[in-house]
Amino acid sequence: xxxxxxxxxxxxxxxxxxxxxxxxxxxxxxxxxxxxxxxxxxxxxxxxxxxxxxxxxxxxxxxxxxxxxxxxxxxxxxxxxxxxxxxxxxxxxxxxxxxxxxxxxxxxxxxxxxxxxxxxxxxxxxxxxxxxxxxxxxxxxxxxxxxxxxxxxxxxxxxxxxxxxxxxxxxxxxxxxxxxxxxxxxxxxxxxxxxxxxxxxxxxxxxxxxxxxxxxxxxxxxxxxxxxxxxxxxxxxxxxxxxxxxxxxxxxxxxxxxxxxxxxxxxxxxxxxxxxxxxxxxxxxxxxxxxxxxxxxxxxxxxxxxxxxxxxxxxxxxxxxxxxxxxxxxxxxxxxxxxxxxxxxxxxxxxxxxxxxxxxxxxxxxxxxxxxxxxxxxxxxxxxxxxxxxxxxxxxxxxxxxxxxxxxxxxxxxxx
Numbered sequence: 001x002x003x004x005x006x007x008x009x010x011x012x013x014x015x016x017x018x019x020x021x022x023x024x025x026x027x028x029x030x031x032x033x034x035x036x037x038x039x040x041x042x043x044x045x046x047x048x049x050x051x052x053x054x055x056x057x058x059x060x061x062x063x064x065x066x067x068x069x070x071x072x073x074x075x076x077x078x079x080x081x082x083x084x085x086x087x088x089x090x091x092x093x094x095x096x097x098x099x100x101x102x103x104x105x106x107x108x109x110x111x112x113x114x115x116x117x118x119x120x121x122x123x124x125x126x127x128x129x130x131x132x133x134x135x136x137x138x139x140x141x142x143x144x145x146x147x148x149x150x151x152x153x154x155x156x157x158x159x160x161x162x163x164x165x166x167x168x169x170x171x172x173x174x175x176x177x178x179x180x181x182x183x184x185x186x187x188x189x190x191x192x193x194x195x196x197x198x199x200x201x202x203x204x205x206x207x208x209x210x211x212x213x214x215x216x217x218x219x220x221x222x223x224x225x226x227x228x229x230x231x232x233x234x235x236x237x238x239x240x241x242x243x244x245x246x247x248x249x250x251x252x253x254x255x256x257x258x259x260x261x262x263x264x265x266x267x268x269x270x271x272x273x274x275x276x277x278x279x280x281x282x283x284x285x286x287x288x289x290x291x292x293x294x295x296x297x298x299x300x301x302x303x304x305x306x307x308x309x310x311x312x313x314x315x316x317x318x319x320x321x322x323x324x325x326x327x328x329x330x331x332x333x334x335x336x337x338x339x340x341x342x343x344x345x346x347x348x349x350x351x352x353x354x355x356x357x358x359x360x361x362x363x364x365x366x367x368x369x370x371x372x373x374x375x376x377x378x379x380x381x382x383x384x385x386x387x388x389x390x391x392x393x394x395x396x397x398x399x400x401x402x403x404x405x406x407x408x409x410x411x412x413x414x415x416x
Contacts, residue, residue, distance in 0.1 A: 002028045002057060011053055014197045017187035023050070023179055030177045031057035036129060038114075038174045039152040041181035044229035047152040050181060051110040054150060064107035066100055071116035078121050080137045089138020101134055101145045114151040114174065115160050119167065125149075126170045149174070184226040184233060191222050194230065198237040209247050211240055216251040219405070224261050262409060286377075379414045382407070386416070 004021035007028060008014065015021075030037055031054045039047045048067055055065045073081050080090075084099030100109055111117070117125070128134050132144045151174045160166035184191065195213060203210035213221070226232055236258055240249060243257050255262055381400065389395040397407040410416075 004028070007053060007057075011049065011056075013049070014193050015187065015190040016193065017182065017190050019182045020187055020190065023181050024053075026177070026179050027053050028057060030054065030179075032059070034058075034148050036148070036174055036176045037150045037179060038157075038177070039150065039179045039181060041152075041154065042183045042227075042229055043154045044231035045181040045183055046230060047154075047181060048110060048112060050179060051108070051150045051152065055108040055110075055148075058108070058148070060107050060148060064104045065110070066104050066107070067110040067112060068100060069112045071113035075118050078118060079124065082121065083124060083134045083136055085137035086139045089136075093138065096136075099134075099136065101128060101147050102136075102143065104147055105145045106147075108148045108150060111149060111151045113153065115153045115155045115157055115166060119165070122167045122170050126167065126173060129170075129173050184229045188222045191233070192218055194233055195221065195237060198234050199241065202238050202241045206241075208241070211237070211244055211247050211249055213249045213254070214251070216405075217249055217254045220251055220254060220261055262413065375414075378410070379416065382410055382414070383416060 002010070004024040007024050013024075027037075027050050037051075037054060039050050041047055051067065052065065055061060068082070070078065079085075080093075080097065080099065082099050082101055084097050084102050085093050087093055087096050111125075124134060128145065128147070129149060132146060133142050134145060135142050157166050157171050161168050161171060195218065199210045199212070202208075221233075221236075228235075240254070240257055244253060246253065382396070385396040385399050386393070389399070393407055393411075394404055397404040400407065402410075
């Protein structure tokens with residue numbers, strides 16, 4: 001049985017993360033069997049590469065392999081594409097045609113984006129998996145095939161099952177051996193290796209000098225969430241190889257060529273990143289403000305009741321319960337014990353001395369907006385911290401709980 005290191009060398013894969021090696025080892029172990037495999041992972045992680053690895057290491061390696069994107073085939077023709085059709089079975093069927101399951105007999109078929117497959121096609125596929133039998137469109141004669149099925153999906157199939165868009169029995173039939181390919185943000189330690197590999201490959205293909213990124217530029221790329229995964233990283237390195245004036249690329253040159261790299265204010269969490277610290281600061285501030293608002297509302301209710309105040313009919317008070325669909329108007333009549341909102345605990349409304357309001361009449365109430373923009377809050381916190389520390393970024397970064405590098409990036413981003 002091939003090891004992860006052998007597979008990477010044979011198929012030109014790079015990476016040293018433990019979770020990626022574990023996925024490769026699983027693929028190598030299952031290759032020797034005829035078990036159905038379900039590969040999951042985000043778009044761009046290399047699911048088709050894993051299917052080719054399984055086929056190449058199996059006893060079917062000398063037979064055909066075909067990859068079918070279920071989401072790219074129109075719903076009206078997918079049954080014909082997979083299982084074939086008889087002449088005259090529908091408009092345009094001028095001759096008999098073999099489907100993929102018939103033409104790849106003895107080999108492997110890779111069904112990508114299996115979640116996009118129509119429900120009626122799913123029932124036909126389930127029959128193939130259970131008995132090896134299928135029927136051409138427009139035919140009544142059953143045929144058999146010996147095909148190994150490897151399926152892949154970048155969406156949660158269990159969620160599709162709950163929505164009634166995917167058959168539960170088919171899911172468990174496909175999921176005999178599950179393989180999850182980690183996304184790039186789950187293995188940031190592999191990003192520098194992939195950068196070097198793609199840079200060298202591009203330089204060899206176009207007979208040019210390979211680009212080199214300094215440590216700061218690499219750190220920026222390691223903290224980027226990479227929604228397009230390896231495919232997006234490869235495209236970026238090729239873009240840098242073509243557009244960079246100097247083959248030695250620093251952070252400034254990287255941002256100038258690919259400004260979107262720094263536009264994610266709250267990127268996906270990754271190991272070693274200080275993003276979590278930034279979020280914790282903002283969330284803590286939000287919760288503190290929410291608590292202060294709660295106390296303020298309670299105080300207002302005490303003032304109204306304790307001083308026998310009348311509230312204008314135009315004033316509405318929102319319930320503390322976030323699930324409430326509407327606000328309740330307060331009567332202009334003085335409140336009694338039965339009209340006090342349930343949101344005020346008994347300890348607040350019982351045995352309280354009146355609070356005297358001197359020389360002031362409250363005819364209007366101020367509405368406090370809970371929906372504060374996170375960016376404005378973050379910008380304000382940075383400004384205040386820099387002011388407290390006389391512009392010294394190191395002390396400000398320590399107070400905010402983020403790295404000095406992140407603070408510098410935020411200062412540039414917000415033009416502080």
